[in-house]
Amino acid sequence: MEQNPGSLLAQKVVADLRKERLLSAKQLDELTDKLVSGSLKAEDWHLIVEIAVEAEQAKKNAEAN
Amino acid sequence: MPKRIERLSLTGFRGASTAVDIPFDASKPIALVFGENGTGKSSIIDAIDFVCNKQYGSVEDRSGTTPKEHIVALKFASKDLRVALQADGQTWVGKLDKGSPSVSGTGNPPRAIILRRSHILKVIDDQPANRYKVVQPFIALPCIDSSEKSLRDCILLLEKDLDRAAHAKVQAEKSLSDSWAAEGSHGTGFLVWAKERSQGDAVAMKASAAHAKEFQTYHEKAQSTVDAMGNSIKARIDADGKLQKAEQAVKDLDQAAQESDLIDLLTQAQKYLPKYSHPDECPLCERPGITVAALLARITARLSAMNRTILLKKELDSIRKMQHSAVVIAETDRAGVIQSVRSLAGALSKSNLAEVMTLRLDWSQYPNMRTEAAPPVNDEIVREAQKLQLAAKASLASIRIKHDTEVRALNQLGMIQRAVKEVEENTKKALDLEKNCKRAQAILTIIEKHRKEYVDGILTGISTEVGNLCEKIHPGEGIKVRFFLDSKKRGSLESLGEFGGEKDILPQAYYSESHLDTLGVCVFLALAKQFRDENTVVVLDDVVTSVDAPHMERFMAMLMDEAAHFSQLIVATHYRPWLERFRHARGPSANVQLIHLAPWTLARGIRPGGAKLAVQELREAAAAVPFDRQVVASKAGVFLESLLDQLALLYGCKVARKADPSYTLGELLDCFGKKLRPALKCITNVAGGPPKEAPIGPMLDGVTAFTWIRNQLGAHWNPSGFDIPDADVLKFAQKTIELAEALICAKCGALPIKNKTGTHWQCRCAGEGLRLYPLENPD
Known part of the structure; x- marks a missing residue:
């Protein structure tokens, strides 16, 4: 990826999101490019967040069982 | 070689009421476009903005304008507007395409960063949100901003959904609570x-309600047939009465009764006779003499006489038919009653x-109501049916109530089931949405934090650089300004400064207008420096108007220094001292192209021309054949004065005190x-040889011998000047040029007036350049 202020900032954001475990690893892998392209729409974020929360819930349920 | 603008050609663009070419000297990093007000400076700058940034330029800042219309020169159509910009051998052409700037050409034109006076005022003296808009093109990261904005939109949508779910839950709970209260609030709570x-x-419940409804229908059907039968029996009695009366009326007419058959016969004969084939004989006795016409006339006369009898007979026929119909209907209705009551009986x-x-x-009282075969229709059966209908009618009201109760209960059950479902579904939905909201908010917090850190980092760097630039213009005044984003607002640029030892003051409250002017330019230059690339052209459009002469000198010097950071610096100004400063080598004139705009007229449009250096003008005047003695003497004198004035200023030489600081050549010499x-000397390095030393003292002595020529020839009408030989006039010019060539650096074109080392004065060249000794006045 070309290194420019936008991509550097996107990488920092993704690193923090990874640290805080706010999104799944797969989602994070794809997020840098999406942030840099500026192509994310509100509905894309909706889907991203929904999938992340559902995945986390599913994991918790699996652990509980 | 950096990408510099080489030529700008305007057709039908703003002030270009005739096509105009403005050549730029790409070998020089600075172009100074001088012109008095209204000569076309802003048109030139807007043309650069049009091609490089696809912007309308200063027209957009003016109230009441429609840029796509007002960018077109008077007497031109928008389709004829054309701006061609040539840089690095390539040409880009800007036009108006469907009302928008459109640029054709290969690759990207130079990156032009344009500062206008309106921007300066905004960046310092406007609301924080407007300040941010000015710097936004520099500090914004469109891709990250776009992602952040869409995430904010997402959160808003989630919050709206959450609100809707919570609202729907509350509404459903309220309707359940109301129903629960209406039933007496029994139990532990409305939800249970x-x-x-x-x-x-x-x-x-549905089946029961339907059963009740079915009964209701049987009852209603039976009732309606009984009612109908009652009406039809009444109608039959009326018809019987009418028939009786009509028959009596006919009987009362004896003659009519006797003639009844005769009337029929005559009526038949009246229909028959016109068809009889022997009209001249009697149809009965067949004898001649009695004609059919005569018979018909007689029949008509007789029937006419019996008219009332005929009418009564017709009325009687009609009443008989009506009575017969009433009898039939009554019988049908009686059968209907039996049938509907038998159906009711079955149910x-x-x-x-x-x-x-x-x-x-x-x-047992209704033996004919439940038989398999339908009973005959007679009075007895009808009475049995009526009796059963009457007995069963007692249950109709309670069955109606039962049906209505069942329907209400069914509706309430549906409402409760829907409301319970709403409560359950929206509770779950709200919980999910709340989780999503919190997650999205957490992501936004991280993006926002990094974006602000990035911008704050830039602003901190800018603040330092702005301080450095301001120090060059206002040395020792301690002007410092720091810029930062308001953490509580998006897109809000705040600034606080230092002044007079006080920290965190509002710059616009304490700084003078000229301080704010120069501060605005410094902010802009610092931003341009931070985000420059190898093709960045910085353009200043008449940015400073309120600065006094000493500050203007330093401001110009600062700009000359900063020009080195950009591919090209284009400065448009109406401030004539800028032009004269360069013409007289008080700046690095070798690096500056001087463009002088002549007054604008509608017929001739923008008129650019080259402004010559003073030394060049003098050389050309002296080389002319024949040369103009007055022009040479005058130009040599003025130029010599400017050189000596700069030297005297540099060394703080003593001259006679005057109210008006204008000194004669003699005083300055x-x-x-x-x-x-004798100590004055200029030294330059020579490649491959010893440094070249030029003593200034002998040159001053040499030129002193001819300075009287300026007064004799170049300043006044003086007949004694006629005797001065041409050779002396040319010597005066030559001595002045020699002094200028010794004092002005051949490379940068500037006088050595910078103290870089503490040992001598130096020109603006990087490295040693031209050195002037001594540093201080030994006298």
């Missing part, structure tokens, strides 16, 4: 009650409804003292 109630058997006998059971019907005059 509602959940219990929602388990009700809707199928059984009653099979029903287990409490309302029916309480009737305790004695079926005499001010260099006995020690300074």
Whole structure:
């Protein structure tokens, strides 16, 4: 990826999101490019967040069982 | 070679009322476009903005304008507007395409960063949000901003959904609570009650309601047939009465009664006779003499005489028909009553409804109502049916109530089931949405934090650089300004400064107008420096108007220094001292192209021309054949004055005190003292050889011998000047040029007036350049 202020900032954001475990690893892998392209729409974020929360819930349920 | 603008060609663009070419010297990093007000400076700058940034330029800042219309020059159509910009051998052409700037050409034109006076005022003296808009093109990261904005939109949508779910839940709970209260608020709470109630058997309730409805229908049908029968019997009695009266009326007419058959016969004969084939004989006796016409006339006369009898007979016929019809209807209705009551009886006998059971019907009294075969229609059967209908009618009201109660209960069950479902679904939905909201908010917090850190980092860097630039213009005044984003607002640029030892003051409250002017330019230059690339052209459009002469000198010097950071610096100004400063080598004139705009007229449009250096003008005037003695003497004198004035200023030489600081050539030549005059020398390095030294003292002595020529020839009408030989006039010019060539750096074109080392004065060249000794006046 070309290194420019936008991509550097996107990488920092993704690193923090990874640290805080706010999104799944797969989602994070794809997020840098999406942030840099500026192509994310509100509905894309909706889907991203929904999938992340559902995945986390599913994991918790699996652990509980 | 950096990408510099080489040529700009305007057709039909703003002030270019005639096509105009403005050549730029790409070998020089600075272009100074001088012109008095209204000569076309802003048109030139806007043309650069149009091609490089696809912007309308300053027209957009003016109220009441429609840029796509007002960017077109007077007497031109928008389709004829054309701006061609040439840089690095390539040409880009800007036009108006469907009302928008459109640029054609290969690759990207130079990156032009344009600063106008309106921007300066905004960046310092406007609301924080407007300040941010000015710097936004520099500090914004469009891709990250776009992602952040869409995430904010997402959060707003989630919050709206959450609100809707919560609202729907509350509404459903309220309707359950109201129903619970209406039923007496039994149990531990409305939700428990509602959940219990929602388990009700809707199928059984529906069947019961339908059963009740069916009974209701049988009852209503039976009632309606009984009512209809009553009406038809009444109608039959009326018809019987009318018939009786009509028959009596006919009987009362004896003659009519006797003639009844005759009337029929005559009427038949009246129809028959016109068709008889022997009109001249009697149809009865067949004798001639009695004609058919005569017979018909007679028949008509007789019937006419019996007219009332005929009418009564017709009326009687009509009443008979009506009476017959009434008899038929009454019989049909009687059959209908029997049929509908038998249907009701069938339903009653099979029903287990409490309302029916309480009737305790004695079926033995209704033997014909439950037989398989339909009974005959007679008075006895009809009376039996009517009796049963009347007995069963007692249950109709309670069956209606039962039906309505069942329907209400069914509706309430549906409402409760829907409301319980709404409560359950929206509770889950709200929980999910709340989780999503919190997650999205957490992501936004991280993006926002990094974006602000990035911008704050830039702003901190800018603040330092702005301080450095301001120090060059306002040395020792300690002007410092720091810029930062308001953490509570998006897109809000705040600034606080230092002044007079006080920290965190509002710059616009304490700084003078000229301070704010120069501060605005410094902010802009610092931003441009931070985000420059190898093709960045910085353009200043008449940015400073309120600065006094000493600050202007330093401001110009600062700009000359900063120009080195950009591919090209284009400065448009109406401030003539800028032009004269360069013309007289008080700046690095070798690096500056001087463009002088002549007054604009509608017929001739923008008129650019080259402004010559003073030394060049003098050389050309002296080389002319024949040369103009007055021009040469005058130009040599003025130029010599400017050189000596700069030297005297540099060394703080003493001259006679005057109210108006204008000194004669003699005063200026005499001010260099006995020690300074011989010590003055200029040294330049020579490649591959020893440095070249030029003593200034002898040159001053040499030119002193001819300075009287300026007054004799170049300043006044003086007949004695006619005797001055041409050779002396040219010597005066030559000595002045020699002094100028010794004092002005051949490379940068500037006088050595910078103290970089503490040992001598130096020109603006990087490295050693031209050095002037001594540093201080020894006198």
